[in-house]
Structure formats: structure tokens, C-alpha cells
Amino acid sequence: MDPATAFRAFTEEIDRWWLPGPINAFDSSRLLTMRIEPGVDGRVLEIYDNGDALELGRITVWEPGARLVFRSGVDDTEVDVRFASDGDGTRVTVEQYVLPDGDADTAGLFWPKIAHWLVPWCRAHDAARPVHRLAPVSVGLHYEDPAAAARWLADAFGLRSWDRIPAEGDAPDWIELHVGPVAILLFPLDGKRSPEPVTHQTWVYVDDLDAHLKRAEAAGATIVRGIGQDGYRAYTAEDLEGHRWTFAQAPPAMRPVDGAGR
Template identity: 50%
Template sequence: MTKQSASASVEVATDPATAFRVFTAEIDLWWVRGPINFFDAARAIGMAIEPGVGGRILEIYRHGGEGVDEDVLELGRITQWEPGALLAYRSSVDDTATEIRFEPFDGGTRVSVEQSLVPGGKNAFYFWESVIPWFADRASGVQKPREIDRLGIALYYEDPTAAATWLQTAFGLDSSSQIPADTNHPAWNELRVGTSMVLLFEQKERPAGPRPIDHAVWVYVDDLDAHYTRSTTNGATITKEITHHGYRSYTATDPEGHHWTFLQSAPTN
């Protein structure tokens, strides 16, 4: 059964009006840039939110003139705009609606996000649980966009949220916010070592074989198609052909069966 909603929150040490302004007007500063963080990562160089009801949430692309529609991807349309209190929008890329609330508490603002499947909807990609912690970095004073390194690790667990908590506690891996303590797992749990990402995904199946997929190295390359040709020419076994779901990627194994995922790098990465 398709999950009906997902929610998460962060607390920031600033007032609701400032938190709302930073969230909306400065989204391009706090949105982490990297191959898996856009819907068309091979072209995207930034993010923008147009203010007011009817405004668009946009991915910005490098090519073309200012204001040309082909140079943006509309991610959503704003349905409610209450500065310092509420931002709501209907997604243009899946069947979800999202509300982001800015509520005062002693010492700052609690920013809560709830992403829900719309009535009759079937296609939902719940990403805000993983994304909202990025905002806390900017609200805490980060002054420039954060980009992830070109080499990362993907780990697959039956319970990725519990695993993220254990890795943070036992090994000291960093996280930009408290890991949610519930069983409705986000799209991924994100830990980091410096500017390198450790991404934890749910292991939905455990295939047979000498090396089941429980981890993979992720490498971001400039030209995915050329890299694919090089891999196949030199004897790599392709276990997943090139696909495009936000980011473009393919997966191969080396001669001893280790899994490698190669992704098209974002222009800024």
C-alpha cells in the first residue's frame, strides 16, 4: 500500500519571519547541490521560489536566456503563502501536496513539513523528510551552497533509520538534524563525513548470490553515456542499465562482484 503522508521538523534559532524569508528567498543557498538532489540533475544549477499564491517552485538550468521557460523545471505551485507562518504547494511532478509551517517556540522557530498524497493520487516521492535538515544549516549561518563530493557510499538496511541512529551514536557520523525515530522511513537517511555523503536506503529485497547488494560505491561522472561505453567495452557486468529518475545512473559489478553505481554529475558538482 502506498504511504499516505510523511512528516518531519527541525528547530532553528531565529524568529518565524526570518526563518520563512530564509527558507523561501534563500532556498538556493541551503539546498544541497549534488546529483541526487534535483529532478533533472544533469542540467540543474540552482533552486528558486517565486513568492505569493500561484508562485512556482523551480529548478534552474544553465542554458538559455533569463525567464525562458525551457530553462526551468516547475516542481510545484504555491497554494498558500503566509509569511512567517505557512507555505503550502501542490507538486507538479507527483501526486503530493506539501505544507511547511513556521511555529515559534522558546529560543526560535520549529519548521514542520508534511507531504501528503492527494485524494486519488498514486505517484508519490516523499523527499522532504530527508531535505528539511538542510535548511537548519542555512538558518544557522551557512553562507554558501553546500555541494557533496563526487564519491559517496550507499548502504542498504532492513531498518535504515535505526541503522542511521546506531552509526551516528557508535561511529560518530555526522547528521544535520536528529534522525526521525519512527518506522515510516524517509526516501533516504543522510549522514556525512566532511562533505562526503553516506546514504542509507531500505533493503527491500535481498537477492541471492555470493555478494548481495548491501552496499555500493557511488561515483559522479561528467559524461555518463561515455562512461557506460567505457565500462562495457572493458568487460564490466551491467546489473542495471542507465535509468533516469531525477538523476541518471547505471550500476555495474567489477570482476569480484562488488557493486558500483555511476551517476551523471550536476553542472555545479
């Protein structure tokens, strides 16, 4: 793929290569699509189901096929994306840095981590290809070494990733594997959300989170964490044997599926 095509894929098709997931947006429970408006002063946006949008950034440099720079709208950072010919393909370099006098403690340096989602999209590039859709159930697994576990699960069980299997030495904050549309999220043991030993946890996406919580409370479920907003709107409960379940508000882009939990 040449730089001009890669640039268009990055900007015009961000809604195609940006992976869905419970922690891949500032408000995934309402996320409808992603968008980059072309030209200087264009916006990088999360578009929500009610027509609202969160401005993730504002473009300061727009050089089609060569360079894109945008100032973050959610923290004190700037993102510089460069496109250059590299053999038969294109090298895309993503740098995100804290601005002078910016607050480094609140900086979310996530763009370099997620930009490699573009690679598999461009490798099998087809603008008409359907976007990724998540199933209404996901599973979270806690490992001492999630990266090593991901490599083993890929080799032994054939699990795949829309993103990438981490290489030796990589230590991403989270890893998403998939079996069809079902996401399997890998987390470190020391990164669990509870002081109690937790080895696995199931995510279920529901259409009406508030009504679902009331039903669980009425049935006597132990509510570990009430409804909160952490990139996704969700609550966590224990079943009759103490297993953890997280119920999250289904995003509008998640197509309704017949079955339990909907």
C-alpha cells in the first residue's frame, strides 16, 4: 500500500480499523462510530448514538500522504502521524508527546498503542469489508504473564486477535483475543479490580443496564461495584458461588442478538 492510500485508510476509514471493545473508547456504551474530519482544524471524534460527540483532537497539520498532526482534546498531548514509502509498502510512525507545561500525570499516551490496529486492516484492505462486531458476551482472564499466555493460547488453541499477538518482551496494558465475535480479554493478576483472588470474569452486554441492575438486586445478587463509568458503563456482581460477572451497557453499534442477557 502506498503512502497516499495508507493516509486515506488512517483518516477516512478510522471507523473500520478502530477495534470495538469495552475499553477502547472514552464512552463505549454510547459509541456509534469514529470520525476524522479532513483538513486543518478538522476534528478527531467519538460519535455517540444521540448525536453528541467527544472531540479527541483537533488537526494542526494536514499533509495528505505524508503527515497528520492533531492536538488532543482530552489531555495535554499532541499526536504526530507520518507516512513514508518503505519498499513495496508504507511505514506509519505514530508519536504522542506531552506538550510543554502539560500535565504528564493525566496524559493518556494511547495512540501509539492502538495505531497498529491499522496494519491488519491495510494488509487485507477492502473499504467495503464489514466492520468488526462484538458478541454480547466477553470473557476476562487474569494471568501472571498475559503476553506469554496470549502466545500460548494462540499456538495451542488457535485463538486469534483483531489486533496482534504480543511478541516476546511486549507488555501491553491489555490483550484482546477473539473466537469469532467473542472477545477474550487478558489482564495481569496484579491489575485486577478487586483485592479478592480473581482468575476470570465474564462480561455481558445488556440493552438496559439500569433495569438489569434492579433485577439482579431484587434476586439477591451481591453487587460488588455499582454502575460506574470507566470508558464503559457497567456494574459488577457475584453469583451464588462468588464468581464475578460484569454487566455493561451494550453500545448502539452492537446488533441485537437473541438469547440470554439481552
